[in-house]
Amino acid sequence: MADIVCISPIDGQELVRRTTASGAEIAATLTAMRAAQKDWAHVSLADRAAILRRFIEIMRLQNEDVTIEIAQQMGRPVRYGGEFRSFEERANYLIDLAPSALAPSLPIDPRDGLTRYIARVPVGIVFVVAPWNYPYLTAINTIIPALMAGNGVLLKHAAQTLLVGERFQAALDQAGLPTGLFRNLVLSHDDTARILSSGSVDHVNFTGSVEGGRAIERAAAGTFTTATLELGGKDPAYVRADAKLDFAIENIVDGAYFNSGQCCCGIERIYVHDTLYDQFVDGFAAMTSSYVLGNPLEQTTTLGPMANTRFADLVRGQTAEALAKGGKALIDPAGFANDKTGTPYLMPQAVIDVDHTMSIMRDENFGPLVGIMKVSDDASAIALMNDSDYGLTASIWTQDLDAAEQIGLQIETGLVFANRADYVDPGLAWSGVKNTGRGASVGKLGYDGLTRPRAIHLRKV
Structure with a gap:
């Protein structure tokens, strides 16, 4: 365990200090999340959407305080009003998209006596490693579709924006999300690597540097954990x-x-x-x-x-x-x-x-x-x-x-x-080529990356 410290760029003074989660807390979190996710996968899309729309409204009401916090943590001027106008628009769009994005895909050649389709099922636990530059918008790109698709979500936010993860946790708890399904943990780089190398998460979404993306891939090597990586740009x-x-x-x-x-x-x-x-x-x-x-x-x-x-x-x-x-x-x-x-x-x-x-x-x-x-x-x-x-x-x-x-x-x-x-x-795909990364977030392709195809083939006898 160690302390993670946010130094405000405004004056160079310490703004926030948090202690990283212990190994026991990480293990307990992932165990509880795995159990909560199995139940959540059977909750209807309408009920998932209702909880997440309450979450959006709770976050929206905090905009004035959050705008100041963003300025204090990473320096964006308060005159621009934070991120919640775009946050709300994007989150609601992704919720609205879920029924079509997650709908069964039918074959192009129907056959008598057979029921055939491809279902989209949740991957399980999605690990979001979020950056500080747009701390709410980048995280919501994955958190909303991951939860709508039936997954559990573990969030590690950047050291520069520690308060953001806490805002997510409090708002989702207040909105009525099942206990354990979403957790914000303060983690070191080593903690992140250990979680990935253990194979205890099923998908990781990372936004950060090229070297950070390589570290994510190295840590997850051999686990078959899938990854969406948005890295550098020019x-x-x-x-x-x-x-x-x-x-x-x-x-x-x-x-x-x-x-x-x-x-x-x-x-x-x-x-x-x-x-x-x-x-x-x-x-x-x-x-x-x-x-x-x-x-x-x-x-x-x-x-x-x-x-x-x-x-x-x-x-x-x-x-x-x-x-x-x-x-x-x-x-x-x-x-x-x-x-x-x-x-x-x-x-x-x-x-x-x-x-x-x-x-x-x-x-x-x-x-x-x-x-x-x-x-x-x-x-x-x-x-x-x-x-x-690069190519974003x-x-x-x-x-x-x-x-x-x-x-x-x-x-x-x-x-x-x-x-x-x-x-x-949010209706397209956010994806890069070359050293900018791989995979896609938002849009239907974002949902595809947070689910797995399951082929259903039923023969009538």
Whole structure:
């Protein structure tokens, strides 16, 4: 057992301290959950939905307090109002989707005297290892469909957002979820590895770094525990010659810097057609320079600190490397007096005159930093967008949606946007390629990953 501590990025002071669960508590939790899940699997979808809708309402009523807690734990400004508007929309959508997603699949060739179909049955226990950057939304992507599908859920939340797991536990208990079916435990990395290597869970959903995903796979090796992994990203935006320029600038700036760039699908590299390049760069710089870096508890702040000083230091290092190789910083630091080396307070920055020999265009930074390159045509943009070890989302900014679709089919990515970015559509699938991970969450495919097919073949005699 050890203490897990959340240090607030606002002032560097300890905010929360919790002791990890003991081995005996972990074992008892998993035993009780296995028993509770067997009963839950026989509860109707309507009854499961009723409990989870009560849970959503209980969470919604906490939004004001939670918005402040998020700012204190990971630095997102309170002016943005927390996560519960999207949380509520997404959770209700996933509940509504359950009857069709879990409905039996019929063969395409009916046969006389036979009843044949494929049922979707729960995997058993789903282990959610959740990140800090969108602590409610990322967790709900799996928790709601896992419970709707008849599973038990074990939640390990990130050290930076310890209070989030406690909010989930209290709200689900208050909503009337059966005792033991959901548990939030404070766990170390070693505890997580031991749970996976023991084979005591049936599926793990992990959102985090590439190295973290590899550690999850190593721990689960040989257990046949299935996994959904959402790992790193280096998401590109391509501004075509026919883009609606003001609209593209406004939305790409937001897609790059919202949440201090700490978004799984945040824009980290931008390719602009040479006919729009100068106008784009000027507009991008002007809009970015309007951000206000400061204390996230103040309503005037539009950019809070990064969650941890070491994250900010990584971004500072990537910027320095790009400048040393001939890149040019676009944003004047004079407008960001709160940017201080050795702290998580970091200004938004864009670098031009960059290329793919630089880390800024190849390696994830997960911060308020982008590189901007000029391209001559679609083929050049596609080649550069695909020149990456990652592939979560890509956005194309154009008024020609047919062209966007054709370009999108050539990009090595999990999701393609046209004229938007940084959005999770619960009706589709959230999935990545290359080092971004494997599997899918949300949508029907998310339900498929949390269930197993059971073929039913009944012959009348």
